Amino acid sequence: xxxxxxxxxxxxxxxxxxxxxxxxxxxxxxxxxxxxxxxxxxxxxxxxxxxxxxxxxxxxxxxxxxxxxxxxxxxxxxxxxxxxxxxxxxxxxxxxxxxxxxxxxxxxxxxxxxxxxxxxxxxxxxxxxxxxxxxxxxxxxxxxxxxxxxxxxxxxxxxxxxxxxxxxxxxxxxxxxxxxxxxxxxxxxxxxxxxxxxxxxxxxxxxxxxxxxxxxxxxxxxxxxxxxxxxxxxxxxxxxxxxxxxxxxxxxxxxxxxxxxxxxxxxxxxxxxxxxxxxxxx
Amino acid sequence: xxxxxxxxxxxxxxxxxxxxxxxxxxxxxxxxxxxxxxxxxxxxxxxxxxxxxxxxxxxxxxxxxxxxxxxxxxxxxxxxxxxxxxxxxxxxxxxxxxxxxxxxxxxxxxxxxxxxxxxxxxxxxxxxxxxxxxxxxxxxxxxxxxxxxxxxxxxxxxxxxxxxxxxxxxxxxxxxxxxxxxxxxxxxxxxxxxxxxxxxxxxxxxxxxxxxxxxxxxxxxxxxxxxxxxxxxxxxxxxxxxxxxxxxxxxx
Numbered sequence: 001x002x003x004x005x006x007x008x009x010x011x012x013x014x015x016x017x018x019x020x021x022x023x024x025x026x027x028x029x030x031x032x033x034x035x036x037x038x039x040x041x042x043x044x045x046x047x048x049x050x051x052x053x054x055x056x057x058x059x060x061x062x063x064x065x066x067x068x069x070x071x072x073x074x075x076x077x078x079x080x081x082x083x084x085x086x087x088x089x090x091x092x093x094x095x096x097x098x099x100x101x102x103x104x105x106x107x108x109x110x111x112x113x114x115x116x117x118x119x120x121x122x123x124x125x126x127x128x129x130x131x132x133x134x135x136x137x138x139x140x141x142x143x144x145x146x147x148x149x150x151x152x153x154x155x156x157x158x159x160x161x162x163x164x165x166x167x168x169x170x171x172x173x174x175x176x177x178x179x180x181x182x183x184x185x186x187x188x189x190x191x192x193x194x195x196x197x198x199x200x201x202x203x204x205x206x207x208x209x210x211x212x213x214x215x216x217x218x219x220x221x222x223x224x225x226x227x228x229x230x231x232x233x234x235x236x237x238x239x240x241x242x243x244x245x246x247x248x249x250x251x252x253x254x255x256x257x258x259x260x261x262x263x264x265x266x267x268x269x270x271x272x273x274x275x276x277x278x279x280x281x282x
Numbered sequence: 283x284x285x286x287x288x289x290x291x292x293x294x295x296x297x298x299x300x301x302x303x304x305x306x307x308x309x310x311x312x313x314x315x316x317x318x319x320x321x322x323x324x325x326x327x328x329x330x331x332x333x334x335x336x337x338x339x340x341x342x343x344x345x346x347x348x349x350x351x352x353x354x355x356x357x358x359x360x361x362x363x364x365x366x367x368x369x370x371x372x373x374x375x376x377x378x379x380x381x382x383x384x385x386x387x388x389x390x391x392x393x394x395x396x397x398x399x400x401x402x403x404x405x406x407x408x409x410x411x412x413x414x415x416x417x418x419x420x421x422x423x424x425x426x427x428x429x430x431x432x433x434x435x436x437x438x439x440x441x442x443x444x445x446x447x448x449x450x451x452x453x454x455x456x457x458x459x460x461x462x463x464x465x466x467x468x469x470x471x472x473x474x475x476x477x478x479x480x481x482x483x484x485x486x487x488x489x490x491x492x493x494x495x496x497x498x499x500x501x502x503x504x505x506x507x508x509x510x511x512x513x514x515x516x517x518x519x520x521x522x523x524x525x526x527x528x529x530x531x532x533x534x
Contacts, residue, residue, distance in 0.1 A: 040405065046435075051394040051428035058398020061377075061384055066398075081388055082425070086395060090377050090385055 001153040002030060002099055004135035008142045009067060010034050013041060016065060022056055024049045024070035027099070049074050053082035053094075060092035065146060071105065072098035072114035072152065076121055083148075088124035093146040096121075101154040101180075102226055102250045103262045115250035118226040121150040122203035129203040131179035131225065133158040137200050154225065155259070158182035165209055168196040172282040174214050175221045176231070178202060181268065185223050188273035193281065202231060207238020214239060219280040223273055224249035246280055248273055286479040287323070289315055290533045292353065293506055295362070296345045297533070301526050303366035305373055309504035309516050311346035313448040313476070314338075314415060317499055320482040321413055321444075322350050328381075334410045335383050335399050339392020340417035340446060341374035347381075356381040390423030392416065393443060397429050400438040411440045411489055418447040421457045427467065433494040434468030441494040442486065443469075446476060448503035453514065464496035476501035507532055 005027075012019045013034065021042045023031065028044050035042040045052045049070060056066040068075060075098050076083070087094045098117065105112040122129045128149040132138035134157045142151060158180055160167065167182060171193025177185035178199050185196055195213060199205075214220065220243055224230050228249025235245060253262045263269055267276075293312060300306030318338075326334040338347050348371060351357040357371075357380055364370025371379060374387025384395050396414040403410055420426060433441050443464075451457050464471040470490050474481045476499030485497050503517075504510025507529055521529055 045432055048428035048432055050390075050425040051397065051432050054391055054394025054425065054429060055398035055401065055432065057384065058395040058400075059402055060398075061395070062399055062402035064402060082391060082394075085385055085388055086391055 001132065001135050001138055001155070001157065002027060004138055005069075005097060005142075005153060006030050006034060008139045010037070012143065013038050018063060018065045020059055020064055020066045022052050022066055022068045024052055024068070024074060026070045049079045050082050053079040054086055056094045057082070057086035057090065057092055060087070060094050060147075061090070065093050065095075067095040067097060069097045069099075071112060072100040072117050073112065076114060076117040076150070080120060083121070083127075084124055088127045088148050091126040092148060095142065095145070095147045095149050095151065097142075097151045097153060099153045101152055103253050103259050104155040106259045106262055107256050109256045110254060113253050115227045115253060117150075117152065118202060118230050122230075124148075127203060128201065130201050132200050133160075133179045133182050133198070141201065152179070152226075154180045156180040156225075160186070165198060166195060166213065167198045168194065170194055172215055172218055173221070173277065173280055174210075174218050175223065175277055176235070178224045178231070181223045181225050184268060184270060184273060188270045189277055192274075192277055194277060199231070202234075205231065205234040205238070207234055210235065210238045214243065215282075218243065218282060220245045221273075221277050221280050222247045222249070223268070225268070226250055244280075246276055248276055287319065289319055290506065292319075292346075292349045294530055294533050295349045295352075297521065297526065297529055299345055299348070299362065299365045300520050302363070304520050305366040306345050306520065307342040307518055308345070309510045309513075310340065310343045310417065310448070312505045312507070312510070313501040313503045314340065314343040314446045315346045315350075315505075316477045316479060316501075317415060317444055317446060317482060318346050318350050320479050320486060322354060324479075324483050325486045326413065327410065328354070328356075332408055332410055335396065335403075335412045337383055337386065337392040337396050337412070337414045338375050339386055339396075339414050340389065340420050341386035341392075343415075343417075343446070344371075344373060344375050347375065351381040389417070389420040390425035393426055393429035394432070396441055396443075397433050397436070397438060400433070400440045401436060403440055404438070411442060413486075414441070414443045416443060416445050418445055418449065418451045418457050418460065419454070421445065421460060422451065422455055430464065430467040430469065437492050438494050439490040439492055442489065442497065443494065444486070444497045444499055446501055447498050448501045449512075450503055450514070450517075460496070460498045464498075469494050469496045471496040471498065473498045473500065475499070477505060
């Protein structure tokens with residue numbers, strides 16, 4: 001998805017002279033052509049993430065449309081107070097784009113993991129949170145949302161071009177798949193009597209469709225690529241009634257290795273998700 | 283106009299607001315007041331897109347800024363009297379309040395925001411300045427030094443950072459030689475008496491040349507009220523009724 005990020009940024013810059021890109025010494029090489037094409041609009045601000053966020057706020061206060069970018073923990077957790085006060089509270093048009101997601105940089109170890117980013121970013125006022133499942137999805141929301149908005153790029157994509165909310169409609173058990181987990185969920189749910197509902201935008205959460213999708217006695221299986229249970233409150237509030245929600249998502253990753261190692265350890269596998277769905281069939 | 287204006291009338295307003303609201307950082311406001319007065323009275327252009335920008339990064343000195351904004355008619359008397367009420371002026375500056383460029387209060391944020399503003403002014407070819415007022419305690423924050431790095435790297439000579447150095451850190455984590463520190467970060471840096479209007483005006487009048495400027499203004503926390511001066515007990519204290527009477531008489 002980083003390739004799409006470069007293209008989408010270039011496209012935005014072509015059509016809007018207010019768009020600026022601030023990099024935290026990450027993705028500098030992929031953006032080299034954009035930097036050449038738009039001199040004075042792409043800045044590598046080094047490893048000064050908090051100041052990068054503050055500068056973005058200053059740019060936005062003056063009418064510009066800055067984008068800030070780094071690896072997920074460094075552009076969310078590390079700069080959280082600047083995002084909270086300078087960007088989100090002041091409702092400024094800043095796009096925050098991360099790479100790395102929960103553990104795409106698995107080999108780098110825990111300091112580069114960020115399964116908690118979605119929870120903290122969606123807790124902020126005015127902040128849209130997008131967990132795109134495909135490069136095209138990212139491009140669509142990136143062009144549409146000026147900010148404040150957080151875009152969580154992952155190395156995994158699903159392969160279903162449609163952004164349709166309901167991916168599969170075969171039965172009463174509802175499985176909610178977020179972002180890149182859609183492939184995994186559809187494979188796990190193969191031949192099972194389930195309805196798969198897909199979300200890429202987790203904040204603001206649009207739960208109105210869930211009311212007619214979910215019957216009174218439905219169990220819901222929620223599959224997320226970040227800390228498990230992130231959307232439980234939103235789902236409960238959308239349905240206006242208690243509902244059993246079984247969550248599959250990231251839980252306390254540790255170690256290094258490959259992302260697949262962590263998927264296995266945390267249960268984000270076809271086998272485990274299928275088992276959970278079968279346990280919750282209506 | 284007098285070279286050094288007596289600001290006791292503003293200090294009385296600060297005490298009044300804090301006493302009425304049971305809230306406020308009076309000594310920090312007193313140490314910053316002369317700097318703010320000189321900026322708003324003698325240096326800054328205040329209106330329109332081609333105005334100078336001011337950020338009170340040490341946001342707890344908000345009362346000092348509010349009384350000056352009220353003196354200039356930017357805030358009304360009613361707004362000033364609404365200090366620290368639910369729908370009124372916040373205890374720290376809030377975007378949306380007339381005359382306030384950005385929300386502050388958590389230390390260390392203002393200089394980076396000022397850097398962003400200065401970058402914009404440069405791109406637009408607007409020859410105006412960005413002033414950021416910080417405290418010496420605030421210079422403990424790492425974010426300040428990130429912003430200082432960026433300002434020098436970008437050669438933002440429109441940025442002037444004034445440190446209201448009331449030496450509150452002398453009893454805590456000392457900041458050492460701030461002038462030398464800013465120079466080491468690529469700034470031009472000067473020191474002055476932060477209560478001398480003529481000296482402040484002389485230093486603030488000139489922007490830097492190809493580099494940002496830091497002015498280390500040595501001040502007294504609680505300046506002008508004997509019981510408050512240099513007394514950490516008064517950092518966030520509101521006077522009792524008896525103390526209020528005595529302080530107002532001292533400032534008469």
